[in-house]
Amino acid sequence: MSKRDVPEKHTEGPMSATDLLIAGGGLAGACAAFCLSRDGHAVRLLESASEPATGASGAAAGSVNPFMARRARPAWRRDDALAALRWVAREAGAEETFAQDGVLRPARSAKQAVFFRDTASTHPERTAWLAPETAAERFPAVQSPHGALWIPGGGAANVPALIEALLRAAREHGATIETGVRVTGWDERPGGVTVEAARDGTATTFDAARLLLCVGMGFAAFPALAPLGLRAVKGQTLRLRRPPSLQGERLPPSLSGSGYVVSPPGSDGTLLAGSTYDHDARHLRPTDEGRRYILDRVRRMLPPLEAAEILEAQAGARVSPPGSPLPAVGPLPGGRAKGHASGPASDGRVWVFTALGSRGLLTAPLLARALPAFFDDPARIPDAVRAQAA
Numbered sequence: 001m002s003k004r005d006v007p008e009k010h011t012e013g014p015m016s017a018t019d020l021l022i023a024g025g026g027l028a029g030a031c032a033a034f035c036l037s038r039d040g041h042a043v044r045l046l047e048s049a050s051e052p053a054t055g056a057s058g059a060a061a062g063s064v065n066p067f068m069a070r071r072a073r074p075a076w077r078r079d080d081a082l083a084a085l086r087w088v089a090r091e092a093g094a095e096e097t098f099a100q101d102g103v104l105r106p107a108r109s110a111k112q113a114v115f116f117r118d119t120a121s122t123h124p125e126r127t128a129w130l131a132p133e134t135a136a137e138r139f140p141a142v143q144s145p146h147g148a149l150w151i152p153g154g155g156a157a158n159v160p161a162l163i164e165a166l167l168r169a170a171r172e173h174g175a176t177i178e179t180g181v182r183v184t185g186w187d188e189r190p191g192g193v194t195v196e197a198a199r200d201g202t203a204t205t206f207d208a209a210r211l212l213l214c215v216g217m218g219f220a221a222f223p224a225l226a227p228l229g230l231r232a233v234k235g236q237t238l239r240l241r242r243p244p245s246l247q248g249e250r251l252p253p254s255l256s257g258s259g260y261v262v263s264p265p266g267s268d269g270t271l272l273a274g275s276t277y278d279h280d281a282r283h284l285r286p287t288d289e290g291r292r293y294i295l296d297r298v299r300r301m302l303p304p305l306e307a308a309e310i311l312e313a314q315a316g317a318r319v320s321p322p323g324s325p326l327p328a329v330g331p332l333p334g335g336r337a338k339g340h341a342s343g344p345a346s347d348g349r350v351w352v353f354t355a356l357g358s359r360g361l362l363t364a365p366l367l368a369r370a371l372p373a374f375f376d377d378p379a380r381i382p383d384a385v386r387a388q389a390a
């Protein structure tokens with residue numbers, strides 16, 4: 001590092017003993033900032049990018065699908081998750097950012113149709129099997145030759161708009177939201193944590209009672225997060241102009257079969273199409289190969305999309321713990337007081353709320369709503385989502 005690059009040192013004013021510093025202004029950070037400020041915590045959120053929702057949350061399609069994956073098995077605590085998403089949107093004054101009007105899952109093969117029919121018979125109160133002719137009657141533009149699973153409780157959310165509303169509401173509850181500030185480390189001390197950060201090339205520190213890391217792909221910069229064994233899978237989405245032949249056609253808010261096509265609420269009739277799953281990505285930029293892959297997939301459900309105009313391509317990383325689709329929340333396991341891989345042990349002031357994988361909309365509001373209770377008594381964190389060493 002040259003002398004010119006050495007950051008100047010600056011210290012922010014002290015914060016009260018109940019203060020919470022959140023690193024990361026994606027879905028996790030925004031939900032946490034909203035729920036904790038609403039609960040009376042004095043919150044400061046630092047986002048390294050120039051605006052919030054630029055990581056995975058900026059690339060998310062917004063599908064809210066409580067029966068995901070190849071066999072359409074129910075998501076973890078699906079009813080609570082949907083209720084929590086409705087609740088945060090409503091309480092943040094942004095009900096319009098979540099349209100709970102259903103997910104259609106056309107079966108990709110006769111074999112998948114067997115799984116979907118099984119789900120429909122096991123969960124008749126939450127799903128319905130649509131035979132090919134019924135699916136075609138309800139959604140004539142959608143190709144469903146093997147039939148489709150209808151999930152009325154699912155839908156679509158406008159992720160950037162929801163995050164913006166959550167952060168606005170958090171500010172109204174007294175939170176401070178700062179962009180362009182990167183958390184670079186921390187130092188636990190009796191009664192609190194000194195958070196190290198960089199703003200415009202100037203090193204600065206913040207004192208807080210607790211640090212909550214909601215940094216998504218930013219985990220790679222912190223050796224102290226290595227014990228979580230987090231994995232990242234790059235994904236790309238496309239914003240498409242609705243082709244003229246689909247104007248006026250009835251589409252479900254979320255269509256998920258061969259890829260997915262989402263009509264996020266308030267998006268002026270544009271569609272979000274996804275996605276790629278790249279386990280060995282060298283960068284997080286969209287690629288032409290990804291564009292071709294997505295269009296090739298989604299045209300099988302909606303043929304006019306083959307020639308749809310691409311308005312924007314976005315990419316991000318889905319972060320997950322090894323072998324689990326569920327997030328990680330709680331005190332950093334095996335934490336070190338200084339955020340390095342070794343050194344004195346942490347006393348639990350540094351928490352993570354991360355690894356939302358590919359279903360952040362079903363987990364971030366649910367867990368953020370419970371964070372105040374988890375802070376009071378970490379034993380209340382369900383084992384299924386407790387941050388643990390891999």
Ligand SMILES: Cc1cc2nc3c(=O)[nH]c(=O)nc-3n(C[C@H](O)[C@H](O)[C@H](O)COP(=O)(O)OP(=O)(O)OC[C@H]3O[C@@H](n4cnc5c(N)ncnc54)[C@H](O)[C@@H]3O)c2cc1C
Pocket residue numbers: 023024025026027028029046047048049052053054055056057058059060061062063064181182183184214215216217218219221234235236237274275276315316317318353354355356357358359360361362
């Ligand atoms: C292509 C794609 C499509 C997806 N589609 C869906 C979908 O349809 N439905 C769904 O539910 N989920 C979807 N997901 C998953 C969803 O996007 C994620 O689960 C969720 O957005 C993750 O939110 P996050 O806040 O944990 O991470 P991020 O959104 O990545 O936010 C992390 C933030 O932390 C900031 N940051 C990083 N390091 C630091 C630091 N040191 N200091 C300060 N700030 C820092 C970053 O700039 C970023 O803004 C999709 C993901 C991808 C990639």
